[in-house]
Each structure stands twice: as C-alpha cells, then as structure tokens.
Amino acid sequence: MAERRARLDTPQDVRRLLVRRPTYDADAFGSFAERFARFMGTARFLLYMTGFVAVWLLWNWLAPDDVAWDLYPFIFLTLMLSLQASYAAPLILLAQNRQEDRDRVIAERDRQANARGHADMEYLAREVASLRMAIGEVATRDYVRSELKALLAELDERARSEQARPEDARDDETGATPGA
Numbered sequence: 001m002a003e004r005r006a007r008l009d010t011p012q013d014v015r016r017l018l019v020r021r022p023t024y025d026a027d028a029f030g031s032f033a034e035r036f037a038r039f040m041g042t043a044r045f046l047l048y049m050t051g052f053v054a055v056w057l058l059w060n061w062l063a064p065d066d067v068a069w070d071l072y073p074f075i076f077l078t079l080m081l082s083l084q085a086s087y088a089a090p091l092i093l094l095a096q097n098r099q100e101d102r103d104r105v106i107a108e109r110d111r112q113a114n115a116r117g118h119a120d121m122e123y124l125a126r127e128v129a130s131l132r133m134a135i136g137e138v139a140t141r142d143y144v145r146s147e148l149k150a151l152l153a154e155l156d157e158r159a160r161s162e163q164a165r166p167e168d169a170r171d172d173e174t175g176a177t178p179g180a
Helices: 002-006 026-040 043-062 075-137 141-164 167-174
Strands: none
16 A cells, blocks of 8 residues: 555545535525525614613613623623624625526517517518518409490490491401301
C-alpha cells in the first residue's frame, strides 16, 4: 500500500464522507420564503413588530434593574433586530427570485400565445384578401339573370325576325332548294 501512495500516476481511493451534507426541499423552502416575505409586507407584521419593540423598551426602561435584561443602549434589542433583518433580507430576495422566475415563464407563454395569435391573424387576413379577389371573379345571381334576360330578348327578337321574313328568303340563307 505504501508503494501505491508513492506513485503520482495512480489515482487514490475514493474517500467517503462520514458526514453527509444536509439536504432540503427547494420548493418547500421557497414557498416558506414567499409566505414569510408576504407576511413581512403586511400592516399586521408592522404592528406586531412595533408592539414587540415598544414592550421591550418599556419593560427595560420601567422595570427595576434586577429584572430588566437589556439596559439603556438596548444592545440586545439591536442585536435581535439585526439578526431578524439578516434573515429577512435573503428570504425576501429568494421570494423575489421565485416570483421573477414565474414572471419569466408567464411572459414566455404570453409571447408564444401572441406570436400564434399574430400568425393566425396574418393567415386570416390573407384568406380574406384571396376571398375578395375570388368574389370579384364570380358571377352574381343578378348578373346571371340580366345576361339570361338579354339572351332571351335576343332569341325572341330573332324568332320574330324569322317569322317576319318570307319563306323563300329563309331557304336561300340555308342553301336548301325550294320544294326539296
């Protein structure tokens, strides 16, 4: 074994850590951070915090020195408020980051939906334009009726002119011999 450690080109054995790193559920912790940040942004939290500080100050000012635990400069209160702020700031930032991620996903979905809607509108606009062009080429019912009336009038006129001409003139036009 000593010979094996002396060589630098031989990898060492993998050492297993006896102490495992702590694991946590990121979603559970993130939802806790969001609830905490949401609570800290309420008037209730401000009232609770103001009441806590007021009771702290009044107790330590008015109580006798033997039962007061934090005398005038209120160093322990300052330490507690600093500790609370040092935990609150990262939790609020974590909640903001999660909200930003959700907003980014929603914005991407909205962008995709808008792109699909825009493409659909362009398609429909092209279809409407092609229908307008095609309708310009289609004969309407009134147009067909007027054409049929004109043709009927022309046929009636031809029939009347045929009846008005003598029978010999009709045979000459057709090239038929009379009496055949």
